[in-house]
Amino acid sequence: MSERTTHLLVDGENIDATLGGSVLGRRPHPEERPRWNRLIEHAEEMWDQPVNGLFFLAANDGMPMPFVQALLAMGYRAVPLRGEGKVVDLAIQRTAEALLDREDDVLLVSHDADFTPQMTALAETEGRRTGVIGFQEFMASSLRAVPGIEFHDLEYDVHAFTSTLPRIRIIEIDEFNPLDFI
Incomplete structure (x- = not known):
């Protein structure tokens, strides 16, 4: 492994909302949620370096301790946030901006266009690898337009689910x- 680090910035609320609202059309059952440990494993293998997994979550209603303990056991650092507005987005944006001063690589796990300015700035840094992980068909077009960013599908590339999701996608022949289909 190299001396560089991949900073894995997880917008769990965005992934959960997309999974429930756009993929399943209902609240996901526990067995339909991503296996977050597979995401860290994928990130480590992808660029062959250590991963700093940061899982951002809103905690205005208190700390979801069972989930936080599970994240810690998988190697994530939980970042529970409280405040007005989109605290998770704000924290991820600030973290991405702070990473501009480092040579490390960055993987964002979200579909949200709100991160386009920060991901653009990170991708423009020579020698830095940047990527976005999520459901390809729901990725913000502004993120897709950023030159130099790699895109990875949470289901097909990361294999973060234990069962096939009901998605329609373009299939390479x-x-x-x-x-x-039969």
Whole structure:
């Protein structure tokens, strides 16, 4: 492994909202939620370096201790936030801006266009690798337009789910399996 670090910035609320609202059309059952440990493993393997997994969550209604303990056991640092407005977005934006002064690489786990200015600035730094992980079909077009960012699908590339989600996606003909449809 290299001496560089990948900072994995997880917007769990955004992923959960997209999964429930856009993919499933309802609140996800526990077995339908991402296996967050697979995300850290994918990030480590992807760029062959240590990962600093930061999982940002709103804690205005108190600390969700069972979830926080599970995150800690998987190697994440939980970042519970309280305040007015979109505290998770604000914290991720500030973290991304602080990373401009470091040579480390950055992976954002979100679909949110609010992070486009920060991801653009990070991607413009020569030698830095940047990426976004989420559901490809729901990724903000402004994030997709940032040159130099790698995109990874949470289900198909990261394999963060234990069952197949009901998604419609464009299939490369070389990957097409008619048995998936009959």
